[in-house]
Amino acid sequence: MSHAEKKARTTTDEYELIYWPRLPGRGEPIRLLLEEAGASYTDTAHEKDGIQKVVGALKPDFDPGKDNLPGLAPPMLRCGDLFISQSPNIMLFLGERLKLIPGDVEINKYRVNQLVLTMLDLQNEVHDSHHPIAVSLYYDDQKAEAKRKAEDVRNARIPKFFNYFELVIGKSEGPYLLSEFSYADLVLWHLVDGCLYAFPKAMNRQFEKSPKVKELYDTVAKRARIAAYLSSERRQKYDNGIYRYYEELDE
Amino acid sequence: MSHAEKKARTTTDEYELIYWPRLPGRGEPIRLLLEEAGASYTDTAHEKDGIQKVVGALKPDFDPGKDNLPGLAPPMLRCGDLFISQSPNIMLFLGERLKLIPGDVEINKYRVNQLVLTMLDLQNEVHDSHHPIAVSLYYDDQKAEAKRKAEDVRNARIPKFFNYFELVIGKSEGPYLLSEFSYADLVLWHLVDGCLYAFPKAMNRQFEKSPKVKELYDTVAKRARIAAYLSSERRQKYDNGIYRYYEELDE
Numbered sequence: 001m002s003h004a005e006k007k008a009r010t011t012t013d014e015y016e017l018i019y020w021p022r023l024p025g026r027g028e029p030i031r032l033l034l035e036e037a038g039a040s041y042t043d044t045a046h047e048k049d050g051i052q053k054v055v056g057a058l059k060p061d062f063d064p065g066k067d068n069l070p071g072l073a074p075p076m077l078r079c080g081d082l083f084i085s086q087s088p089n090i091m092l093f094l095g096e097r098l099k100l101i102p103g104d105v106e107i108n109k110y111r112v113n114q115l116v117l118t119m120l121d122l123q124n125e126v127h128d129s130h131h132p133i134a135v136s137l138y139y140d141d142q143k144a145e146a147k148r149k150a151e152d153v154r155n156a157r158i159p160k161f162f163n164y165f166e167l168v169i170g171k172s173e174g175p176y177l178l179s180e181f182s183y184a185d186l187v188l189w190h191l192v193d194g195c196l197y198a199f200p201k202a203m204n205r206q207f208e209k210s211p212k213v214k215e216l217y218d219t220v221a222k223r224a225r226i227a228a229y230l231s232s233e234r235r236q237k238y239d240n241g242i243y244r245y246y247e248e249l250d251e
Numbered sequence: 252m253s254h255a256e257k258k259a260r261t262t263t264d265e266y267e268l269i270y271w272p273r274l275p276g277r278g279e280p281i282r283l284l285l286e287e288a289g290a291s292y293t294d295t296a297h298e299k300d301g302i303q304k305v306v307g308a309l310k311p312d313f314d315p316g317k318d319n320l321p322g323l324a325p326p327m328l329r330c331g332d333l334f335i336s337q338s339p340n341i342m343l344f345l346g347e348r349l350k351l352i353p354g355d356v357e358i359n360k361y362r363v364n365q366l367v368l369t370m371l372d373l374q375n376e377v378h379d380s381h382h383p384i385a386v387s388l389y390y391d392d393q394k395a396e397a398k399r400k401a402e403d404v405r406n407a408r409i410p411k412f413f414n415y416f417e418l419v420i421g422k423s424e425g426p427y428l429l430s431e432f433s434y435a436d437l438v439l440w441h442l443v444d445g446c447l448y449a450f451p452k453a454m455n456r457q458f459e460k461s462p463k464v465k466e467l468y469d470t471v472a473k474r475a476r477i478a479a480y481l482s483s484e485r486r487q488k489y490d491n492g493i494y495r496y497y498e499e500l501d502e
Contacts, residue, residue, distance in 0.1 A: 060418055067358075067362075068362070069362050069365060069366065069419055069422070070415075070418065070419070070422075071365070072369050072372075072411070072412065072415045082358065082361070084361045084362070084365055085365055085369075086364070086365045086368040086369060088339070088368060089361055089364045089365045089368055092361070092364070093361055107318075107333065110333070110335045110340055110343070110344050111318075111319070111320050111335070113337070113340045113343070114320060114322070114335055114336055114337045114340045115320065117337040117339060117340055118323050118337060121323075124375065128379070128383075132379075132383045132384065132396065132400065133383065133396065133399045133400050133403060134399075134400070134403035134407065136403065136407055137403075142399075145383065145384065145396045145399070148384045148385075148393075148396070149383070149384050149385070152384060152385035152387065152388075156385065156387055160323070161323065164321075164323045167311055167321065168320055168321070171320070171321075
């Protein structure tokens with residue numbers, strides 16, 4: 001993509017991302033869309049009173065503005081008068097708005113959304129590998145169950161999903177999921193990155209069977225704005241979020 | 252809504268739903284959209300070779316047609332040249348196509364999609380209440396873990412989500428989630444119905460705190476086409492799907 005094309009993608013809209021500080025979490029795929037498009041955005045993760053803003057948006061008396069709905073949980077996004085939540089929903093909005101859906105947008109948006117929803121299904125299962133019983137309990141309180149769950153995620157679920165993504169990239173002839181770059185590639189990059197962090201042994205074995213997914217992962221990381229983001233201070237380290245590393249859960 | 256308005260909603264498109272027979276499952280919310288709109292559709296659940304069609308669509312060499320992507324799992328939908336999967340994605344497509352999004356569709360589609368994604372999050376948790384470890388294992392092989400998980404779903408998750416839906420209906424002043432009927436109401440009907448089947452005791456307690464959700468549930472069931480569908484042979488009974496009744500999981 002030329003510099004001029006990149007410039008053309010930039011929008012003058014202002015976006016406000018509302019998400020917990022201190023971990024990439026469910027906010028991260030959204031950030032990747034904003035960064036790839038060179039969008040102008042604020043992020044409560046980097047604001048002094050960020051936590052208060054997130055907590056405030058979760059109170060029953062929070063006013064999201066005319067005709068808007070409150071969200072059950074972050075991430076939430078404000079753009080002008082619109083306030084929305086649910087990460088695949090936010091990404092669909094941004095994908096359309098920031099031109100991260102190639103070709104015939106009115107058709108391809110369903111294809112990209114399908115892929116992203118599938119990725120987030122696996123992301124939820126990876127989360128549940130350390131929290132299979134309750135999000136309100138500590139890992140230590142569900143360690144035995146987590147060991148069983150993680151075994152299934154490593155040995156059955158990761159292979160199932162990654163074989164599917166490998167098949168899809170094969171059909172597009174690569175390096176991306178569709179015949180052109182789309183925001184689904186950013187979400188897959190994040191999924192692979194998170195799984196590599198959580199299950200390094202299992203994922204390095206999986207890469208042998210999913211060379212096209214590995215190639216996509218490497219290719220996306222080299223996109224100019226993504227590379228700049230990943231080496232910036234805006235990129236947060238994995239912590240006690242969706243993707244966690246517990247040696248005992250990676251065999 | 253007048254009879255004329257209902258007629259206007261009807262489309263001449265033909266839809267093909269590809270989903271497992273013998274249980275409502277993840278196909279059911281999609282069926283509710285098709286039924287509410289009076290759409291013309293076929294359903295592999297009621298075809299003699301339905302299972303073979305679903306199995307065929309899951310094979311690596313399945314050809315979904317030009318530019319289409321295979322799906323990881325059913326439900327899948329074909330409409331003309333388009334083939335898509337992922338239930339919230341299919342419902343977004345149908346919601347736009349069948350005019351089940353009120354008002355300014357280009358904005359309200361994100362609001363309806365947000366609500367539906369939130370409902371499906373709880374639906375996944377209800378599924379995991381009997382299968383917290385692995386979908387490939389029997390319930391009996393994860394019964395102890397299921398008991399712990401179900402306790403959290405009943406006591407923390409169902410209240411959290413239903414309090415949220417109650418808040419949203421309160422803001423619209425009822426009886427629906429938005430100020431007018433949308434397909435999110437159909438999905439909430441299905442979620443309530445499934446939870447009532449799985450956790451009758453817990454849900455009847457929850458209804459005391461969520462009278463608006465209960466009213467929406469009753470109102471949707473009385474919509475002419477939904478009532479006709481629910482009393483038809485097309486409506487399948489709950490079985491070993493997402494929503495299951497195990498007495499020990501409802502205390």
